[in-house]
Amino acid sequence: MVALTFGVVHAYLGDTLDTASYKTLPCYLALFILAELFELALAYDALRLRNVIQLLGIVVFHGALLVFSALQVHETKIAIVPCYISQCENNHNFLWDKVMPYLVVAPCVIGASWILIMYWIKALYEEFGWVIFHVVGANPKLKSMYQYYQIFICLLKFDFFCFVGVTMQLLIVVLTANSAEFGVTIAAIPVVLILLAGCAYAVQREIKWLMSASLALMVAAMTYLYKLVRFYEPSSDQQYLSTRATLTVFTIFAFLLLLASFAVGIKCFYDFDKGLHDSKTQDLSISADQRYGSPPKAQERHSSYSTGGVALQPQISIE
Structure with a gap:
């Protein structure tokens, strides 16, 4: 349409x-x-x-x-x-x-x-x-920590879209190539992309120094909210007239998402070294396929408690 x-x-x-x-x-x-x-x-x-x-x-x-x-x-x-x-x-x-x-x-x-x-x-x-239960087990604390981790990764993906949306509108519709604001916007693109990628890698691998740096850059990125002033101040309001409503919505959403990402990121940082590292780094799609697919063949086990060393019958997995 x-x-x-x-x-x-x-x-x-x-x-x-x-x-x-x-x-x-x-x-x-x-x-x-x-x-x-x-x-x-x-x-x-x-x-x-x-x-x-x-x-x-x-x-x-x-x-x-x-x-x-x-x-x-x-x-x-x-x-x-x-x-x-x-x-x-x-x-x-x-x-x-x-x-x-x-x-x-x-x-x-x-x-x-x-x-x-x-x-x-x-x-x-x-x-x-049942997938989270399969990955982290029945421990409610691990389940809660893993859910916060998933929320954080999801927020980072939406941060990426909002940033690209605002930048695209500014570069295509509003800014001229010879303006200083155009150059600053271009320079911010790789910085933000590195920030988001580094933050996702840090929380997955539980790298504390990288996570700290990412959270600090996230606070600095929130100053992008000053753009709202440019949209409505008399000296530049005509420049943003045709796309001001959309830019305002995108900018506010981007700020709120970044703020939520920072808050959840602090929680994820607090959960480092508490037993969730392996659950984050394993391939969840493979784990889920194993959960929904046929269970592996049970191996025969020998029990020291069995009379005469008779092997136990293959056990059926609860899954």
């Missing part, structure tokens, strides 16, 4: 649109492509690992897509109508009337699919509920 919107607008107005406004629609299209690919990758990863926490994260992410698609209707109108007035003053709403149905369909489809996703994930929740 977003691609159809872009095609209709381009066919009617061509390259005569104002540059900043014209770049709004391809930016939205790129964000939707990124969001769909990201959600598919999350779903595959969650199903492969039988990760219930990540499945619940997909439900939240799909709801965020619903909000974003609804915001898109408002921001596309802001981008189209002022530019179209100057070219067709007697019928300036014609183009908007043409593309508005395509934009309204998107949140409707996403909302309907959200209900189906919640139904299927509820079924998967019941199906995969």
